[in-house]
Amino acid sequence: MTTHKGPISDPTIKMKPSETLYKYITKLKVPLEGLPPGIHALITKSKETCHSETSTTHSHLLVAEDIEKIKYLEERMGKNLSYSVPKADKTKVVDKILTVPDLKWLYDHCVEENKQNAEKIYFHELIEGSEMLLPPNQQIPRNPEVEKRCERLRIAQENEKYRNMTKNVDSVRKKLPEDTLGYQMKEMNKQLIAIFQFIVSVAAGFAFGFIGVEVLVGPLDFGFKLLLGIIFALIIALAELYFLAKKLSEDFKEPDIQKGKTKVD
Structure with missing residues (x-):
């Protein structure tokens, strides 16, 4: 022990x-x-x-x-x-x-x-x-329950490492989803769409502050319109960054949870 x-x-x-x-x-x-x-x-x-x-x-x-x-x-x-x-x-x-x-x-x-x-x-x-x-x-001596849990985790890590080493030479085993080209393209498209949405939202906020406010209240000075556009663009950029970071963290946690459930099963 x-x-x-x-x-x-x-x-x-x-x-x-x-x-x-x-x-x-x-x-x-x-x-x-x-x-x-x-x-x-x-x-x-x-x-x-x-x-x-x-x-x-x-x-x-x-x-x-x-x-x-x-x-x-x-x-x-x-x-x-x-x-x-x-x-x-x-x-x-x-x-x-x-x-x-x-x-x-x-x-x-x-x-x-x-x-x-x-x-x-x-x-x-x-x-x-x-x-x-x-x-x-x-x-x-260590707690027997903790020792057993550590031993199970060690065996699971060794089995996962062995599967990753031998998946290229085993024709019977099905490849993992993240190793396929379609999965990689899907993930890349998701990232590109998120970046495009971020750019469009920031541009729309700047346009609203630069043009929209002038349409609502009447003619304004050019410097004041530029300042309003930058302020609205920054507010929308901060909000978009928050939701983008939250979505990315959820995407990273989801595969780990699925792997954990698979190992426990």
Whole structure:
């Protein structure tokens, strides 16, 4: 299911220490009381690992006489007393993750060590190569109904694109009406008629203002007649543009509505 990013639930910034920083932390000789959780976990895990490796090394200290005695006891008792080396438990793994309090404690510890020792240890050199882990966004699943609707629309668009690509090579399929020459000529005639009507209406309005008003009220000055013709022509032009734009918008919406009904059916 598709998901989208939500708010950050845990804003804690974490760091995965580099090998240099990890070795430095595990070699610290400090009391475990009061340590930050990340530093405490790394030091404790390091000590447990060293202890298990030491016990495993001692378990291999068997000489030839001990092995002969084990075989002799097996023959006498009829049991398998072969010594099996205990394997270290690898399931318990502590993540090498440090938080801001761990890094702050480590920085303060480095400052105190540099004050007491001649050999300086710089904090920026320790964290070099470490990986910064930014807090991830919460993944919120999308609404199943919205996902289904988007999937249906995506399939419909892909089918429409496929039909448009293959309509020229499919002799059985009927061509779309808008692809025929008659449809194109009809649309062009409609546009030409609308433009012609616009020109005739504007010219008639100008003629009415320039000549018609003079016929009704008597002789007028030429400039005044010209001004009246321009005023009437502008009024009729604005009205014609409004109705022309409205008609064009209806013509554009009608094919989209018909396509939508066809897809839903």
